[in-house]
Amino acid sequence: MQPVTATRDPAPSRLSYRMQRWMLTPGIRLALRIGVPFALVFSVSSAFLASEERRDALNLFVAEIRTSIQERPEFMVDLMAIDGASESVAADIREVVPIDFPISSFDLSLQQIRDVIVGLDPVREATVRIRPGGVMEVQVVERVPAVVWRDYEGVTILDDTGAHIAELPSRKVRADLPLIVGERADLHVAEAMELFQAARPLEDRLRGLARIGERRWDLVLDRNQRILLPEYKPVQALRRVIALNQVQDLLDRDVAVIDMRIGERPTIRMTSHAVEEWRRIRQLNDGGN
DSSP: OOOOOOOOSSSHHHHHHHHHHTTTHHHHHHHHIIIIIHHHHHHHHHHHSSSSHHHHHHHHHHHHHHHHHHGGGGGGEEEEEEEEEOOOHHHHHHSSSSSOOOOEEEGGHHEEEHHHHHHHHTTTEEEEEETTTTTTEEEEEEEOEEEEEEEEEEEEEEOOOOEEEEEEEEEGGGGTEEEEEEEGGGGGGHHHHHHHHGGGGGTTTEEEEETTTTTTTEEEGGGGGHHHHSSSHHHHHHHHHHHHHHOOOGGGEEEEEEEEESSOEEEEEEEEHHHHHHHHHHHHHHOOO
């Protein structure tokens, strides 16, 4: 009779089974796949960078690589082209953007350059871009002069929004533009432009608009005539005066002031000569009686 031999149990031990199950959990698998390589790379990098000499050498190497890329011919800017600007404005732009060409496009902040250019008074809009061929192109839209503003500080050109464009030595330099006078009149240029448009039938006699008390306008004509406009709806009041003048030639008479500040009760002030003449005629009539 042959002896019975013990057969090996193929099932893993309890400890081995638990280890295998533990190794199959998502967190452990992620740590082995990502965490361990990261820790190893981090340890080696920290050991390498612990030396100041090696850090300096690495920084120098990176700087040389960066410089070699930035100074490649295709990234170099050789000149600045300005389009849409007058000679004086172009000269101002070159003065406020002093760039020494050639220069790498990586060293240029186009947004900052644009902000500096738009900060110039005569410039309404500007775009800056790098054009193929190493050209920094500056496209400029200048402000269009609309009125001349005179106050106690001097004479200034404004655009239709009231933005400052340039100082003038005198009003005569831009006699072709309408005139507004008075403190803070520049804040109401849009309303002034509407009044100038409404006053076109009187443009041959029009001298300008005067801001009174920072709240309303006087339309000033030649012969020292004035139309006092109300604070609200001044354009409509001016149109009433012009319509009346077209019917009765009111402004051709000895009228000094037409006061429209109270719409329901407009008043007329005669010139001193007309008042004296009226008194003289009245005295003659009284004496005849």
